[in-house]
Amino acid sequence: xxxxxxLLGVFFVMLFSCTSKVAEVKNISVDELQMLLKDNxxxxxxxxxxxxxxAEGTISNxxxxxxxxxxxxxxALKKLDKAKPVYLYCRSGGRSKIAxxxxxxxxxxxxxxxxxxxxxxxxxx
Numbered sequence: 001x002x003x004x005x006x007l008l009g010v011f012f013v014m015l016f017s018c019t020s021k022v023a024e025v026k027n028i029s030v031d032e033l034q035m036l037l038k039d040n041x042x043x044x045x046x047x048x049x050x051x052x053x054x055a056e057g058t059i060s061n062x063x064x065x066x067x068x069x070x071x072x073x074x075x076a077l078k079k080l081d082k083a084k085p086v087y088l089y090c091r092s093g094g095r096s097k098i099a100x101x102x103x104x105x106x107x108x109x110x111x112x113x114x115x116x117x118x119x120x121x122x123x124x125x
Contacts, residue, residue: 025100089113
């Protein structure tokens with residue numbers, strides 16, 4: 001009985017020590033995004049809002065890929081470079097988090113802009 005308990009304990013230690021770290025979406029603030037854009041205008045910045053929302057204003061040089069459109073992932077795979085990080089934003093941060101998670105599963109390094117375009121506009125005032 002003691003031997004079984006010891007073996008079970010060793011099994012669990014090995015199981016949990018061998019698990020790989022799961023990639024997760026990273027969040028950045030609009031302040032951090034502003035600094036990135038100041039240093040490098042060529043970052044992959046994606047606006048995942050609808051075309052109607054984008055028509056109301058967008059961040060310069062952002063690529064518009066509507067996360068609610070059919071084929072979002074396929075469009076993103078065609079337009080984005082997996083070798084470079086992708087920074088995503090929406091109106092307030094919810095849809096861009098979903099888009100970030102979808103692209104993360106496809107092998108992208110993703111950053112969700114906290115507060116989205118609303119926070120960006122507030123900073124610009």
